[in-house]
Amino acid sequence: MSDGQDRQDGGAPLEIEVEGLRKTFGRREVLKGLSFGVPRGGFLSIFGPNGAGKTTTLRVLATLLTASAGTVKVAGHDVREDPMPVRRAIGLISHNAMLYPDLTAQENLRFYADMYGLTDADERISDLLERLELSARRYDVVRTYSKGMRQRLAIARAVLHRPRVLLLDEPHSGLDPRAVDILDGLLAEIRDEHTFVMVTHNIAKGLEWGTKLMIIEGGRIAYEHAAGVDHDAFSAVYREHVHDGSVL
Amino acid sequence: MTVEEGARYVAAVYAVIMAVLVAYYIISSRRVSALQRDVQLLEEETRRRQAQATEAGAE
């Protein structure tokens, strides 16, 4: 309300601003001009069939891919022009843990803490391991961890440097129900501390968390809505926009 | 080697090399025309389908 940035999202300034994002791989155009914003503290859930460009979008936000055209700003910095502050401001949780299996939990986190230049690394690591109930195993090699424990450690890795924005790439896929519960518990705990973008196939989870919903289809935004759509109505919308019969 | 022999020898090799290069060029030129024909056919097909699609849309 105070500045011109706000849209339908209320007063919070935009933490993520995407304007005319295009991405081509070779001669294949995967993203055909996306524009959207996420206000600070918001939670954007992105749905869509496989190959629609969801993960590509997320990887552009994460600076792992460079946009072919358009501007992308995360935490006030242009992703292409100024990637370093963006990298400091984001954390990524995906179904790949991105942990070194031959290092211990402590060593893994210590490594990432050094990479991010954390000054209070030791306390931060202890604190996180405590919260994630991994303290007892902190000196064990990650290779010996169960899938759920790895996922918890991956969350610790992603939030270690207190990122303003958390990017979630299908975080629920491949998890057993117990691990899903733990992940949800953790998300609930850290929900207020970050802005979120989640790419998911899981409509229930996406609706549960999202303050804003988006369906990407064929590299374009097919549907965009504020939260508050119930599951059945959204499923109908999803089927209307996505015709490939992919898993709901 | 006499001068006559040398001349024949060198000229023959030269001719062979030039023949290789000219052949390469000619083959690639034929390739271009073949491919251009493909493009033409495909473009016609695209146009035809587009026309069909607009017709179907109009009905």
Next chain:
Amino acid sequence: MKKLVSAPALFVGAGVLLVIGALLAFWYAPIDASSMGFSQKIFYYHAPIAAAAIAAFGVAFVAAIVYLRTQDLLWDRLGYVSVRIGLLFSILVMITGMIWGKAAWGVWWAWEPRLTTFLLACFLYAAYWVLRSVVDEEQRRATYAAVFAVVAFVDVPITFFATRFLPEGLHPVVVGPGGGGMEGSVALSFAVCLVGMLLLMAALIRRDVEIELIKDRVTDLKTSLGG
């Protein structure tokens, strides 16, 4: 980019110059006074072919750098085609080099700096070829190929320099210090042959880039029809 001159025009220009060059080389330029005699005439096509090969690799090097800066696949196609033409000329260099070796030194193969360098360049650019064939994703293939093309082109002169650490080479130094200048008639004939060969190289690259671009167009049309 290269709409300036058509391939046929380059090809005709090359043909005219090469024919004139051959006439000059065989009838106008004097027969070598040294032991090589008439077979020294190999020089009029061996050296221009070598120059054309190096120039083609140079084009690939420049195209690689431009590609890395612009990410425009047109430059990838140019680089790819230039390497292919460079390899074709390199193989011709090896063949004519071996003939030269037989005529001048009585052996088919000598581990002589220039010949060895060309042999290694052949392997380098063959590796470039292999590299392209094992990357599926187009943009990634173009990027890796470009990085390798840069490294390879930098490596070639270094290799040449390194071979100087081996015992003395046999290669005649025809131009430059020590070899004495060329006679006017020799220089003129050589220059015509050189420019002709470079034009021929340009014509081949020009034509093959055209082929690659049309092939891209065909795949584009096919995917749009299929999808």
Next chain:
Amino acid sequence: MGGWAQFKAIVRKDLIRELRTRDMLVSMILFVILAMIIFHYAFTVEEGSDLTWFTGGMLWVTFIFAMLLGLNRSFAQEKDERCLDGLLLCPVDRVTIFLAKTAGNLVFLLIIQAVAVPVFALFFIERSFLGDLLPFLVVLLLADLGICSLGTLLATISMNTRSRDLLLPILFLPLIVPVLIAATGATTLIFAEGTGFGSLAMRMLFLLGFDAVFLVAAWGTYDFAIGE
């Protein structure tokens, strides 16, 4: 921000990993010593053949092939567990990653050489070359740096291709020939004649130039090699 701290962090991580599993070092050391035994039988034509003039060649061929084994491993894990994404997400200059990876590989190569060279001397070199140790070490370091920087750049590329460890030697070997020529010549001269710095100066300068050129080339291209 601390590029140096990040450099140290990556090197330390690679060293901890390798010293814990030792899968790379053990096989590299076994390979190197086995290669020497094979060279002995391959080159000995009669009882007591003098192999002095082959020493440089044997040594560097062994090192280069051992390094190929190691290079394939050095990125395999980054790739398999998608740790590379984690690394690329960090606010780290890509050149720092390159330098750290090169340094890690250099350390492994030096460990191999610390084992291999004494064994090699025992097997093949009759005269004591302790007096020429200094020039030898200079040549060793300069050549290693070239091998590791070029190898790291190419391993980064080859790990993302379909035929990974098959591709690396094809890319690496033709490019490393200049180093092989200079290092082999210098090493043989040292072992056979015990020449001092004087007659090796050109080769050392050449190796230094090679290192500089490829460090710069990698500097300019590593962003592309590791990204996307």
